[in-house]
Amino acid sequence: MKVLVPVKRVIDYNVKVRVKADGSGVDLANVKMSMNPFDEIAVEEAIRLKEKGTVEEIVVVSIGVKQSQETLRTALAMGADRAILVNAADDVHTDIEPLAVAKLLAKVVEEEQPGLVIAGKQAIDNDMNATGQMLSALLGWSQATFASEVAIEGDDAVVTREVDGGLQTIKVKMPAIVTVDLRLNEPRYASLPNIMKAKKKPLEEKTPADYGVDVSPRLEVVKTSEPAERAAGVMVGSVEELVSKLKNEAGVI
Amino acid sequence: MAVLLLAEMTGGEFQQDATAKALTAAKQLGDVTVLVAGDDVAAAAGEAAKLDGVSKVLAVSDASLANYLAEPVAALVAGLAGDYEHIVAPSTANAKNVLPRVAALLDVMVLSDVTGIVDGDTFERPIYAGNAIQTVKSSDAKKVLTVRTANFDAAAEGGSASVEDGAAAADPGLSSWVEDKVEESDRPDLTSAKIVVSGGRGVGSEENFAIIEKLADVMGAAVGASRAAVDSGYAPNDWQVGQTGKVVAPDLYVAVGISGAIQHLAGMKDSKVIVAINKDEEAPIFQVADYGLVADLFDAVPELEKAVG
Ligand SMILES: Cc1cc2nc3c(=O)[nH]c(=O)nc-3n(C[C@H](O)[C@H](O)[C@H](O)COP(=O)(O)OP(=O)(O)OC[C@H]3O[C@@H](n4cnc5c(N)ncnc54)[C@H](O)[C@@H]3O)c2cc1C
Ligand SMILES: Nc1ncnc2c1ncn2[C@@H]1O[C@H](COP(=O)(O)O)[C@@H](O)[C@H]1O
Numbered sequence: 001m002k003v004l005v006p007v008k009r010v011i012d013y014n015v016k017v018r019v020k021a022d023g024s025g026v027d028l029a030n031v032k033m034s035m036n037p038f039d040e041i042a043v044e045e046a047i048r049l050k051e052k053g054t055v056e057e058i059v060v061v062s063i064g065v066k067q068s069q070e071t072l073r074t075a076l077a078m079g080a081d082r083a084i085l086v087n088a089a090d091d092v093h094t095d096i097e098p099l100a101v102a103k104l105l106a107k108v109v110e111e112e113q114p115g116l117v118i119a120g121k122q123a124i125d126n127d128m129n130a131t132g133q134m135l136s137a138l139l140g141w142s143q144a145t146f147a148s149e150v151a152i153e154g155d156d157a158v159v160t161r162e163v164d165g166g167l168q169t170i171k172v173k174m175p176a177i178v179t180v181d182l183r184l185n186e187p188r189y190a191s192l193p194n195i196m197k198a199k200k201k202p203l204e205e206k207t208p209a210d211y212g213v214d215v216s217p218r219l220e221v222v223k224t225s226e227p228a229e230r231a232a233g234v235m236v237g238s239v240e241e242l243v244s245k246l247k248n249e250a251g252v253i
Numbered sequence: 254m255a256v257l258l259l260a261e262m263t264g265g266e267f268q269q270d271a272t273a274k275a276l277t278a279a280k281q282l283g284d285v286t287v288l289v290a291g292d293d294v295a296a297a298a299g300e301a302a303k304l305d306g307v308s309k310v311l312a313v314s315d316a317s318l319a320n321y322l323a324e325p326v327a328a329l330v331a332g333l334a335g336d337y338e339h340i341v342a343p344s345t346a347n348a349k350n351v352l353p354r355v356a357a358l359l360d361v362m363v364l365s366d367v368t369g370i371v372d373g374d375t376f377e378r379p380i381y382a383g384n385a386i387q388t389v390k391s392s393d394a395k396k397v398l399t400v401r402t403a404n405f406d407a408a409a410e411g412g413s414a415s416v417e418d419g420a421a422a423a424d425p426g427l428s429s430w431v432e433d434k435v436e437e438s439d440r441p442d443l444t445s446a447k448i449v450v451s452g453g454r455g456v457g458s459e460e461n462f463a464i465i466e467k468l469a470d471v472m473g474a475a476v477g478a479s480r481a482a483v484d485s486g487y488a489p490n491d492w493q494v495g496q497t498g499k500v501v502a503p504d505l506y507v508a509v510g511i512s513g514a515i516q517h518l519a520g521m522k523d524s525k526v527i528v529a530i531n532k533d534e535e536a537p538i539f540q541v542a543d544y545g546l547v548a549d550l551f552d553a554v555p556e557l558e559k560a561v562g
Contacts, residue, residue: 011381013516016515017381017384017385019385026380026381026384026385097362098353098363099356099357099360099361099363102357121497122497124381124382124496124497125380125381126380127365127366127378127380127381127382127496128353128363128365129349129353129365130356130365131353132353133350133353133354133357134363135357136323136354136357137353137354137355137356137357137358138357140425141427142324142427143324144428145323145349145350146346148490158431161346162346162490162491163263163347163433163491164263164347164491165263165264165433165435165436165491166433166434166435166489166491167433167434167435167490168320168430168432168433168434169430169432170320170322170429170430170431171428171429171430171431172427172428173427173428181497182480182484182497183484183490217362218362218391218392218393219362219389219390219391219392220389220390221387221388221389222375222388222389223387223388224380224385224386224387224388225388226385226386227379227383227384227386227522230522230541230543233539233541233542233543233545234544235539235544235545235546235547236545238546239546239548239553239556239557239560240560242528242557243560243561246526246528250526250544252448252504252505252525252526253448253472253505253561
């Protein structure tokens with residue numbers, strides 16, 4: 001079986017994001033970029049399935065600016081076999097919406113015919129949590145989102161999902177889309193020899209036009225603003241003082 | 254303008270709080286029909302009909318809808334979409350699973366985690382773990398949105414909408430339910446509690462987490478946790494508060510042994526009053542706390558429990 005893993009280049013999760021003064025967006029100039037953390041988990045899961053012998057080939061796909069090559073190389077260094085970059089934007093500030101990403105991925109799926117797509121549950125930049133579900137709808141495939149455990153059993157995937165009340169296990173017919181949650185695995189680091197090897201792995205470049213997909217946005221960003229600031233608080237010296245403040249000043253207990 | 258609101262059904266049960274909060278948002282957009290879907294929804298539909306401001310309840314009972322699996326529920330909602338301009342649901346795990354699928358079936362974008370409604374086309378939503386708020390205007394003919402319950406007050410009871418029965422869509426039969434592992438608890442629900450007490454990695458172990466739970470119980474609070482506490486197995490996954498967990502905005506949030514990473518703050522910084530207990534005076538959590546106490550949690554928490562008990 002072949003597995004497809006979409007990986008997104010996003011601002012590193014450790015970076016403190018700054019909103020641009022003119023409200024036009026957030027500042028991405030000279031900011032550290034990394035693979036979306038959920039996508040590292042997705043790549044790791046695909047590699048583990050390959051190590052178990054369930055999967056023969058792992059294809060990673062990224063949609064965005066040319067620099068997304070780095071993200072794909074990271075995935076190749078972790079253990080993916082082949083990469084596809086869809087050059088869909090020139091400006092690092094352009095974010096391709098999940099609907100357009102899903103449409104492009106659907107075309108890639110038609111060409112590649114994977115048995116499974118493993119995506120992240122959420123990109124930590126736009127916080128949409130949508131692409132996997134949208135891709136699944138476009139393909140008419142089954143979906144298992146927010147996975148904390150994945151087992152392939154014949155033609156089915158048995159997936160445990162993180163839901164509001166705890167955990168839910170479902171069985172989905174393959175081909176399927178799985179989106180991964182934090183507890184699924186701990187992604188490996190790429191070793192230096194593997195980083196070197198990854199440079200020689202195939203990376204194919206495409207454009208949305210190659211797939212006949214229109215990526216123009218449906219949502220126009222009117223403005224981007226800073227969240228409301230909290231007023232400065234006070235330090236208390238003891239539990240007694242804390243309780244007194246909560247009772248008499250804040251009135252919350 | 255007509256709005257279809259998906260009632261939140263968890264484990265086959267109607268969730269009034271989440272539904273009533275999303276209703277407050279939906280009412281700003283137009284005339285609200287509530288869709289109650291599940292295995293046998295007669296009772297749930299009756300409860301939904303009592304919410305103030307509901308015009309009509311559409312009750313759809315079918316075995317295929319029992320566990321709110323994405324494919325049959327999305328097919329049902331997409332099939333009904335013709336009559337509505339907005340499709341709205343509270344940002345629950347169920348809705349995040351289903352609504353993007355509905356949006357793609359309708360060839361429209363989804364608006365996730367809406368925190369503010371400017372007008373029928375224009376919405377505010379947090380991005381980058383809440384470090385920025387984006388105002389977006391949709392050019393789609395239909396708007397499909399999930400709304401953050403922490404940002405809207407629950408609609409009151411007192412309505413008496415009519416209930417109409419509807420039919421499920423054909424079940425594509427792609428998925429089946431195997432089991433739910435849900436911890437029953439007498440504590441208030443995390444997303445609707447007035448007080449939340451959360452523990453982090455500083456708590457140190459699953460056994461130690463009992464002191465967080467005891468404090469929560471004397472305060473009548475829900476229990477939350479940081480990702481580190483969940484990953485380390487101190488607390489179950491559904492207690493995680495943050496960017497990728499639950500978003501809460503209680504009257505009082507007590508963060509114990511939590512450093513205050515942006516991903517955690519994303520889930521609690523709209524709380525009315527924040528208390529932080531941490532032994533490191535440099536911990537970033539103190540920057541958002543109204544009351545900060547630098548102390549060892551193993552001394553402070555039992556003392557606090559006695560003082561409020
Ligand atoms: C993609 C992604 C998504 C994430 N999503 C979330 C999310 O939704 N929610 C979330 O919480 N995190 C999330 N995180 C993780 C986040 O970045 C932090 O790693 C996490 O919040 C840290 O948890 P913590 O504060 O409990 O642990 P730590 O950062 O290790 O802090 C422990 C704190 O306990 C204090 N402490 C230790 N011992 C004591 C004691 N005896 N008494 C008092 N204080 C003590 C320490 O001083 C320290 O400040 C996410 C990360 C990523 C990459
Ligand atoms: N531009 C992109 N390129 C590749 N994969 C993406 C892209 N956008 C989203 N994805 C995938 O979809 C997941 C969810 O993203 P989102 O729906 O934007 O929150 C991510 O974790 C990726 O696996």
